[in-house]
Structure formats: C-alpha cells, structure tokens
Amino acid sequence: MIAILTVSHGTSDSLGQRAVSRFAEAVHDAVDAEVAAHAFVDVQQPDVPSALAALPAEATVVIVPLLLSRGYHLGHDLRKAAAPFGERAIVAGALGPDPRLAQILRRRLQEAGLGRDDRIVLAAAGSSDRAGVDDGLEAGLLLGVACLRPVTVGFLSAAQPSLDSAVARAAADGPGRVVAASYLLAPGYFHRLAQRSAADIVTEPLLHPDRMTDWELVAIARNRYFSALSDAGVPLSDVATPRRRASSTIDATKP
Structure with missing residues (x-):
C-alpha cells in the first residue's frame, strides 16, 4: 500500500488555508495513491508525526512537501519526523526551484x-x-x-x-x-x-482559493512523488493502485 502525505507550512490566514487545501486535494487526485492525507509543519494541525502515526501501519508513505524551497523544515523537521518510521517514510524534494x-x-x-x-x-x-x-x-x-x-x-x-x-x-x-x-x-x-x-x-501569490490551482504546481508535486518512489526503489506495480478514502485519511480542509 502506498500513501501520500502532503505537507505545507501552515497558516492562520483563512484564504491561505483554503488555497493550500485546494492544492493538496488536487495533488492527491493527480497522484491517485491508495491513501491520501495532509499535515503541517507549523501553526495548524495535524503535525507531521501525528499524521504519519494515523496512516495504516502497512503503508509506504511518500511525504511530499508543498514548500517552494529547501530549508530547515525540509532538511530537519520532516526528516526528523520520518526517521522513526524507517524505510516506510520517504521524503520527496521541495517544489522549487523549477x-x-x-x-x-x-x-x-x-x-x-x-x-x-x-x-x-x-x-x-x-x-x-x-x-x-x-x-x-x-x-x-x-x-x-x-x-x-x-x-x-x-x-x-x-x-x-x-x-x-x-x-x-x-x-x-x-x-x-x-x-x-x-x-x-x-x-x-x-x-x-x-x-x-x-x-x-x-503580485498575487502562486495560489488563491478562488482560482484553479495552476497545472504546473500539481505536475511538479506529482513529479516529486514519483521521483521519490523511484529513488527508493519502489516497484511501479506497487504504485499503480486506485486510491481509496480510508478512515485514516486526514482531511486537508481542517485547520
């Protein structure tokens, strides 16, 4: 079983919350993993360790950072959260630069x-x-x-x-x-x-809650997901399974 856990920074801004939620859902749909969830590195809940713990124990989880660059959150926070899960948790690259x-x-x-x-x-x-x-x-x-x-x-x-x-x-x-x-x-x-x-x-940011997410953003996140699986040596046959909404799936729209 393959799961995707998209991770964003988190914000108290309601427009930002809606925009990122829409983006995360678009990525989940594009990847079509069997289980999809979302978490945050700051401000909002669930945090990454809680989200990882809530996913099925048999799942290989690809953590896809919805972050524009490398930095402390990706280089330290996400890798620290993934470490207890060993090879089950794979951290993909940042969205940018691209x-x-x-x-x-x-x-x-x-x-x-x-x-x-x-x-x-x-x-x-x-x-x-x-x-x-x-x-x-x-x-x-x-x-x-x-x-x-x-x-x-x-x-x-x-x-x-x-x-x-x-x-x-x-x-x-x-x-x-x-x-x-x-x-x-x-x-x-x-x-x-x-x-x-x-x-x-x-200018406006890359995302806005009242406009469709640009296809390039979704494509980049999808590329990061599949590249991470490939780098980890996960067979494509294990990836090509339809996504199901499991009880462990965390709703990206919740603050």
Whole structure:
C-alpha cells in the first residue's frame, strides 16, 4: 500500500488555508495513491508525526512537501519526523526551484500589468538554511530567463538582501516601476509583508482559493512523488493502485 502525505507550512490566514487545501486535494487526485492525507509543519494541525502515526501501519508513505524551497523544515523537521518510521517514510524534494514555477510567476506579473520598463524583484520568504537561500536565488534566475529581463531577489526574513533593500536598489536603477513577484505559495503573513514594501506593484501569490490551482504546481508535486518512489526503489506495480478514502485519511480542509 502506498500513501501520500502532503505537507505545507501552515497558516492562520483563512484564504491561505483554503488555497493550500485546494492544492493538496488536487495533488492527491493527480497522484491517485491508495491513501491520501495532509499535515503541517507549523501553526495548524495535524503535525507531521501525528499524521504519519494515523496512516495504516502497512503503508509506504511518500511525504511530499508543498514548500517552494529547501530549508530547515525540509532538511530537519520532516526528516526528523520520518526517521522513526524507517524505510516506510520517504521524503520527496521541495517544489522549487523549477522552471514551471517561473512560468506561473510570469503569468502573475502579466496579470498585475507588468510593463516593458518595469523592474522585477522576486519576493522570497527567506531561510536561515543556506540551501533555502540558494534555492531562492536560483528561482530569481529562472524568472529572469522566463521574462527575458534581469530579476533581483529580496528576502522577507532570515536572509539578505532584504526585500526592502532589493526594492530600493531596483528603484535607483532608473525610470519605471518596481514590481515585486511574490514567490510565496498562498496568502498569509509573508504576503502581507510583501504588500507593505515600497514596491509599486506586488503580485498575487502562486495560489488563491478562488482560482484553479495552476497545472504546473500539481505536475511538479506529482513529479516529486514519483521521483521519490523511484529513488527508493519502489516497484511501479506497487504504485499503480486506485486510491481509496480510508478512515485514516486526514482531511486537508481542517485547520
């Protein structure tokens, strides 16, 4: 039996909760694992250890982080939670950086009215983990390729340059507006911080509860799931089973 456990950061923002819940359900449907559940690394419940314990004891669980980059939660928290379950729990990679995320960001910029002379700053959450910072910088490079123009990166916490510094530097580069591309999964605390920056325009996050989840996000999560199974040597015959709603399935819509 194969189970998927999607894991998001967690938020107290009701819009963010709805948006991530919709995303998690879309991933569950796309993967079609026999058992599907969702958990959080912070703020909301269930936490990851509780969710893992609630899944069937015979299941191989693929933990799919709905996180945009590596960082402390993925490198430490998720692996610590998975460790007691041994080979039964497989931790997949983060969603980003990925060129498909850059395409979504480019669409958000276009929706916000990006002009030819506007300068782009990628607004990333930031991390105390060097790998997470590197992933944010690479996401900026990928967005620059997608938009065919330079992109600088500013972090909202824990890393430098700060978003405020990056916006100020971009504004000093010449005429035109500064547009902050929100490299954030959903509405919440960090997006409100981005909106308080001096950027002329701040785009919407990747997810919104009132719009369909972009196919690229679902495809990336699905890729991470199957890549993790492949890396763990799980036979495809064990994966290709229809999903059933078991009593152990945790409803992703619950706070």
